[in-house]
Amino acid sequence: MTTTEQNIDQILIPILEKVSDPEIPVLSIMDMGVVRSAVIENNIVKVEITPTYSGCPAMDVIGDDIKVALKKAGYESKIDLILHPAWTTDWITPRGRKALEDYGIAAPLNAEADKDVLLNGKRLVKCTNCGSTNTRLVSQFGSTACKAQFQCDDCQEPFDYFKCLK
Amino acid sequence: MKNENLYNYILGIADNSLILGQRLGELTGHGPSLETDIACTNISLDLFGQVRSYFQYAAKIAGDERTEDDIAMLRKEREYKNVLLVEQPNTNFAYTLGRQFLFDVYHLAFLKELQKSADLTLSAIANKCIKEVSYHERFSSDWVKRLGDGTEESRAKMQEAINDLWTYTDELFHQTEADKTMVAEGIGVDVTKLKEAYYKNVSDLLLESTLEVPESKYFQKGGKQGIHTEHLGYLLSDLQYMQRTYPNMEW
Ligand SMILES: [Zn+2]
Numbered sequence: 395m396t397t398t399e400q401n402i403d404q405i406l407i408p409i410l411e412k413v414s415d416p417e418i419p420v421l422s423i424m425d426m427g428v429v430r431s432a433v434i435e436n437n438i439v440k441v442e443i444t445p446t447y448s449g450c451p452a453m454d455v456i457g458d459d460i461k462v463a464l465k466k467a468g469y470e471s472k473i474d475l476i477l478h479p480a481w482t483t484d485w486i487t488p489r490g491r492k493a494l495e496d497y498g499i500a501a502p503l504n505a506e507a508d509k510d511v512l513l514n515g516k517r518l519v520k521c522t523n524c525g526s527t528n529t530r531l532v533s534q535f536g537s538t539a540c541k542a543q544f545q546c547d548d549c550q551e552p553f554d555y556f557k558c559l560k
Numbered sequence: 561m562k563n564e565n566l567y568n569y570i571l572g573i574a575d576n577s578l579i580l581g582q583r584l585g586e587l588t589g590h591g592p593s594l595e596t597d598i599a600c601t602n603i604s605l606d607l608f609g610q611v612r613s614y615f616q617y618a619a620k621i622a623g624d625e626r627t628e629d630d631i632a633m634l635r636k637e638r639e640y641k642n643v644l645l646v647e648q649p650n651t652n653f654a655y656t657l658g659r660q661f662l663f664d665v666y667h668l669a670f671l672k673e674l675q676k677s678a679d680l681t682l683s684a685i686a687n688k689c690i691k692e693v694s695y696h697e698r699f700s701s702d703w704v705k706r707l708g709d710g711t712e713e714s715r716a717k718m719q720e721a722i723n724d725l726w727t728y729t730d731e732l733f734h735q736t737e738a739d740k741t742m743v744a745e746g747i748g749v750d751v752t753k754l755k756e757a758y759y760k761n762v763s764d765l766l767l768e769s770t771l772e773v774p775e776s777k778y779f780q781k782g783g784k785q786g787i788h789t790e791h792l793g794y795l796l797s798d799l800q801y802m803q804r805t806y807p808n809m810e811w
Contacts, residue, residue: 448692537598
């Protein structure tokens with residue numbers, strides 16, 4: 395996991411962990427890996443966030459939510475959107491992956507397996523309802539660009555799969 | 561403006577994504593099935609996101625009052641630098657996906673090279689976009705195969721779309737004056753070097769899809785110089801309507 399570039403002041407972590415992804419409310423933005431740095435400079439918190447996908451409409455909301463959360467904790471803040479290094483699904487923490495699955499979204503496979511399920515019809519994605527891997531791709535794009543639609547052929551559950559982004 | 565070549569160079573890249581994004585956005589609620597509708601509009605959203613990164617950077621380089629929205633919404637037709645391919649209409653699903661495929665293969669190769677740009681912002685944007693565009697290219701290639709190697713009717717429609725759109729492919733590899741300066745400075749991509757691999761990759765997939773590779777050597781050009789097909793004007797009147805009618809309005 396490449397989280398080494400992260401530079402987050404310890405006392406800010408509990409505050410930022412309470413901010414959730416607006417599209418996946420069970421998932422903290424910290425577990426999503428979108429906060430790349432948060433440091434206090436002259437009483438102002440400087441936060442750098444990076445988008446999951448370029449067009450992700452959640453980024454503006456996430457920026458606003460961080461401002462509100464920090465304000466409640468007594469901090470003024472400045473939010474910057476950075477593009478480099480580019481976000482990867484490897485930055486989703488193990489706790490984040492579990493939150494995704496509990497919410498009904500299958501967590502990303504590794505790059506090779508991802509290609510196999512999206513292009514070669516392999517059945518490797520675990521159904522979030524019954525755990526079976528007897529699942530098939532319905533569409534390469536799901537409810538948002540970061541997900542694909544799958545269906546389980548054992549329990550028939552339709553569900554989203556979070557695509558691997560590397 | 562201090563760095564007009566770089567500004568124009570960025571617009572040249574971003575306008576392709578803007579106009580193609582707008583075309584795909586027209587399918588919102590009109591796709592042939594729910595899944596393809598959502599896929600096309602998600603690709604559109606990716607492209608608009610990429611455009612924002614480019615235009616925010618361009619606005620910074622311009623260094624005046626103009627914003628990313630002004631650059632996107634308030635130029636005249638002749639000031640848009642996109643290639644003719646991306647402004648072609650959604651005649652039918654085969655055209656939409658054929659257009660997407662012919663652009664994606666180019667887009668992917670272009671971004672691979674742009675990642676090496678001496679301009680760190682452009683290289684970072686390319687690095688971000690390439691991950692998304694890889695998915696676009698998988699999606700469009702997959703559909704060209706499905707329709708090409710599908711029924712007699714889907715094959716005929718896909719072939720017709722490829723034949724008609726082929727005339728716009730050569731322009732992808734034309735160099736503008738801004739291109740040449742940027743290539744010399746190690747910032748821009750030399751698109752002429754992408755041509756051979758492009759036609760090979762495209763031809764390989766067409767053959768795999770049981771389609772014929774068009775032999776026509778007659779190609780259209782002009783988009784990069786702002787001379788567009790009649791389709792762009794209609795697209796822009798749609799795109800710019802809100803800003804022109806209610807200047808400075810915000811969501
Ligand atoms: Zn199941």
